[in-house]
Amino acid sequence: MLEQLWLWIIAVPMAFITSLLVKRAIYAKSRPDIALVLYLLVTMASMFGGAVIYLLSPSLTSIIEALGFNAILMIGGAIVLLHNYAERSLDEEIRKISISNSEGDSTENSVQLAQQHAAVHSLSVSLRASVIFLILLNEFLMGWAFVLASGASTQIVLSTFTKVVGSDWFIFTMVLEMIFSVYMLRHDLPKSFFIIVLAQSVVMFFAPTALNNSNWVTYSIYLGSIAMIGLLIYIYEYLFKNKIITSAIRTYFLALLAMYAMMMAGIFVWIIQGSALLFVLSILGEMILYFGLILSKNSIESSKSRSWLTDPWWVFGFMGLTFVAEYFMGALIDMQYYGSSFISGITASLAPISGSVITQIGAVFYNFIIYFGSVTASPWFLIMMGAEMGALVVFKITITRELETKIRLLLVIAAYFIYSIFLPSFVFSSNIASIPFLGWSMGVGTAGAVAPVFLGAILATYLITGVLSFLFGARQTCSVFCTAALMYQGTFPDSMSVFNRTSKLGKKLLTSRMSNLYKVVSSIAIGSIIIAAVVSYLNSVGIISFTFFGTDIVYFLYIFYFNFLWYIIFISIPFVGTYGCVTTGYCHIGLFNQFVSRIGFFRLKVKDPMQCVNCETKDCAKACPVGLTDLPGNFIKSGQFRSHKCIGVGDCVSACPYENEYFYDVRGWFRQKLGMGTSGTQSRPHLPIIGRPGHSSISKSAALNKVEHTHP
Template sequence: MEFDLVFIVVASLMALFSIYLIYLIKKGINGLGFLVVLYLSGSMVVMFASLPFFFSTQNKITEALVLMSNSFYMIIGLLAILGLVKKKIGNIRNNLTIFVFALLMAVSEALMGETFYSILTKSLGNPLLGVENYYYFGVMATEMLFTLVYFLKTINFPLREYLAILFPIMIFSPVIFPNNIKFVYDTIWVTASLMIVATIIIYETLYRERLKATQETMTSLEMMIIFTLMMAGEFVYFLIGSWYLFDFSMIAGMTWFIFRAISGPSKIKGNYTQNAKWTFSFITLTFIMEWFMGGVLDFATGIFAPSIPGFISSLSLGYVNPLSYYGLGLLFDLISIIGSVTGSVWFLIMMGTEMGMLAVFRIKNLKNTENKIRFILMISAYAIYTIFLPTFSPIASKVQYIPYMWSMGLGTLGPVSPSVLLTGIIGTYAVSAVLSFLFGARQICSVTCTAPLMYQGTFYDSLKTFNRSSKLGRKTLGSKLKPWFKLIVISVWSALLVAAIISYLNEIGILNFTIFGVDTTVFLYSFYFNVLWYIVFISIPFMGSYACLTQGWCSWGTFNQFIGSFGFFKLQVKDPTICLKCKTKDCARACPVGLTDMAGNFIKKGEFKSMKCVGVGDCVEACPYNNIMFHDVRHVIRNLFRRKIKYK
């Protein structure tokens, strides 16, 4: 109790002193005054860095070392300041010195916490242990709140919003009470939820400013780096029981917060629709952050067992010696580790929440009623078809026996057993083929599959510009199927068919062939849809949008596209002469699969039909004359009735 009172007093003084220094920086102090602020910030670091050594041993030697180190810093620092005064020090306020100040603030607070720890335990602990106590977070929260309120009017959008959302994420930290498991788990869910909201805000902010020549691209990337560090730190905690990386992320986040609040957004700017390398880096970093977040939520819900052995035992495909079969074991383990998280329900829920909100934001901008209905169906299908039915519903254990519920065609989450072959697999293909014939491949590729939800939200839909600007994206333009497209399709289907046959023969006892003990179709499903699909997705800046279907990587997509090409679905125009007069050809530019020959077909035939067209409907939205409309079995039936009525 006595120590608690002392700690409260010291922490309060520390907070007040730090706030005063931040206030001085805010007032625009420069030259000698700024140098004095840096000197005082450094003095706190030196003092709190040396005190733990004294309190952990408490002898004459350490006492002397503490006094000597602090005295040395004071004398040398003062002499340096006096020397610079004589030289008439000029402007030293710049991004580097402001960053040093912010770093000194964050480090001194962590060392204060380390000092408190050494007083209580008479030991040092790891260098970042000072972050793991409520005194540290009390000081940090006070400084961040003061900085946010005091700087609010001078910070412009979107940095203001970024700092505002980072504040609660850092405050609700699991290491405030690291030994309280319930508190740790509760704060993990809170911070994960807030981080999902923050990610949506970042993406939507970039999207709203997409027409500007420059945006806060680097500032957004910096924010995502902090999120990635935090999620990686929580993931590491579940693996080895250490908060070390997470503690570092707290110091990094605090440093960035103070630095950006004082110096403003990054001077490095750009436009994400024009910079493929930056966009790829940003999407990749987001995916890494989301992968760690999905893994953390899997640990928190018991899907993964804590510790490295527990995690390995929880992998969906298992784990083998990485050196087995000339290094193929390592490749297998990577697929198993990545796919175990991306294929987990909490990763899908988290991704669906983010992408679903981006899709919701886009609905209000849609003009066509049918497109609005499709968006609602698409979002609902993800929630019901992808999440609820196979995981939480009463029929979750039976979905493999129900037609149209068998996951993604031949590549499945289970072996091709006789009990599921007829209704589960063949039934799924039969039902899906009928639907594609009647309504087009849109019933899968624009509604039921997880891909459309991820491709058609505001931010990711705008990336279709890379269909025309990227080298590989340009090669997918138009309706003509390139030879390499056919090769990819044949290769994917051949692999799946061979795997399915082997799986079936294994199930009936004729063969006993597996991939490191994993059923062949189960392995290919995890590889194609839990690993390769995400590689294709994050490579949009280089491969173009919807590359899963424009390049033939998705077997389920190509099957439905092929059937749909013989069916009723097509695009029609009300008046081809309008297309002839149209100079902008907005329909072709808006197409997310790059069907550049669309306008020509409208002029010649009054309609457009292509295996690649999956009815996303962006062409309908983009047409400035409201001239394009969907056509499927509904219109065929309607026309038949009209003819009968007219005949009568």
């Protein structure tokens, strides 16, 4: 214990000195400056390297070897340093050439100048890489020396590497270096990056490999996940507020997410198989990323900027990597909460890979979907995802104007946690399938066949949702009870609705019309569910005998559609657009409710169609996350909008600059019958449009033409 204390007394100042050297490297103006930093880093490395040589095999010989090793590195470093001091700095030389060039020197000097500039640039990149390499080497050697000094015996190269990088000596010292260096740079880093780096250091601190203690493993997974979720929420909100970002930020975020995906997968592999290699590689990767960022901190703000919304592949990569990180995070939390039975239960349900080639391919596909879906359907994955996406919905509530939409968004959060997670997973988990609506599983029952005992509950679910959709529109399902509402309606995902208008596929799915693609997809979705339900029923009552590798076909289809495909469509927003489940028509329960809604009371109305005629922004159409760009045309034609694809999100109502639009459903119908007016809960005064700068009045028919011609 006392030894550990002494070692930490050495490690903490070392971390501080390394941070000082990093700061010095950042502000180095000449080659000698940077050479000094390198020399000091080499000196530190040689000191710890010598200690490792001795501790691996303590003897007089190893002391001599260690001293020799130290002497070679220190003398070699000193020669390089003195050589650099003897040279004039490169910057000075360039300045001299510049002066002579500006005085009318020859082209030869211009070429020389360009070459020197190139040299400075390449020098700075290579020197940055050298600084990063030496910092990591330093940490590695110090960690190795301290691991040995703590009594561990490490002989095999790979296990030494993973043991050292995964140890408290390496990880906690790195955390200290991150905190020290970011504190020293606090005035020079943009505030957002100061917060991001601090959060990164917290995530790194909760490395489960750092301490050999089972409680630490459990709590570090919980707390590290919370820290990572917090950081991701911060990054989402940052992106929502900063649509134009530099290429350096884009690269950093993508690389950070790649490291986090690797980190979570690495912890998963470590817990399942005992190998920490993937995890420690992610730690090293994150450190390289971090030091690379602060050593070229100017590029955070000065590199080329553009909107991330114009880069679908970047967004796809960002969302895909986020998903991978969260997938493994969810699995890890489930494993901590439910114990090893969580994974062994999944593994036990997998199909053996044997038989004909077709059977083997089927088994691989089945196993992949079951493994994937078992995690995405698990309570802790949903809780973790809900906390993250729910925070973005809370942010959305704070910027939403309409009280009705605010209340709906609050209901979205409540429904997600109470109705979709708490009650089914923690209260009624044993008999959930027989409780109508609650155990709905998109209207196919829960985790089982369409058995006679559940048939009543399934039919009652359709009846309940159908009645609600008839009275209030499909929004009771698609914009409140379905988990999709939480996923799509936070600030960050909502800002991606622009992809509905710009992606190739999104353009095909715009407006209320049913494109051929929509007809094909929705027919397959409905057809497959109906056929599977019939097969499942016949199988349950013993008329036929058919399962898919031992799993009921409806249940498998449910996992495939909603625990696998749903997430693929979600991370493909840049290519499909937002609310892909509605725009493609691939969700059978959504289709059912949307068509019932179309014949029910629900619609959008405007107080004054002439205001839409004169409206130049048509903001309602731009705001719709489903891509219903034919809203204004319908308002002008009939003062209302009815579409089976309208799921009552309400962004169009919020977006109307004249506060002209409002919801109408059975409550409006009653008000109308009672002579209380029809404008629903949206009873704000009209904003006068006359006199708005740049506003011109146009006739109703001209406006109609204009609107309709702009639609695909």
